[in-house]
């Protein structure tokens with residue numbers, strides 16, 4: 001019978017298999033980085049889309065992506081077809097005649113423009129957090145998650161968050177690296 005003795009600390013540490021944990025952690029980290037890069041890519045597309053908006057104050061862009069990461073729709077805030085900017089003004093001072101009475105939000109346009117039967121399980125990328133009205137329609141469309149760039153502390157946005165929370169639709173702010181957009185025509 002070999003003499004039994006307590007293992008040394010080194011031997012005990014060698015027995016502790018910490019490698020799989022470490023490589024698992026590295027794998028998770030790698031996935032987080034590639035996921036973030038993917039979200040930043042779609043937010044960038046939403047940002048470029050927003051540049052088409054004629055709203056002089058706030059341009060918003062929205063991109064909807066399916067489970068295979070294919071873009072199924074895009075939209076930006078604008079007046080409805082035929083509602084002429086020369087007649088309908090982008091001002092917001094006059095309570096009887098202001099842009100908020102006419103403008104179709106980026107998310108609404110993206111939902112209307114979709115090139116697929118349903119938005120179930122699709123993911124939304126938007127440059128400004130969805131307002132309460134857009135949240136209602138996004139919830140009804142059964143989207144899976146909302147990624148956004150900017151937020152506002154206003155009732156329309158707070159009530160939107162309340163509804164999304166209750167409907168268990170997660171939302172996440174995407175922090176972008178500092179970058180400058182240069183568009184050469």
Ligand SMILES: Nc1ccn([C@H]2C[C@H](O)[C@@H](COP(=O)(O)O)O2)c(=O)n1
Pocket residue numbers: 055057058059060076077078092099103104105106107126128129130131134
């Ligand atoms: N999630 C959102 C929020 C707002 N919009 C649009 C509606 C207006 O055109 C503009 C906000 O104008 P502001 O109050 O900043 O003068 O953004 C949207 O499309 N989607």
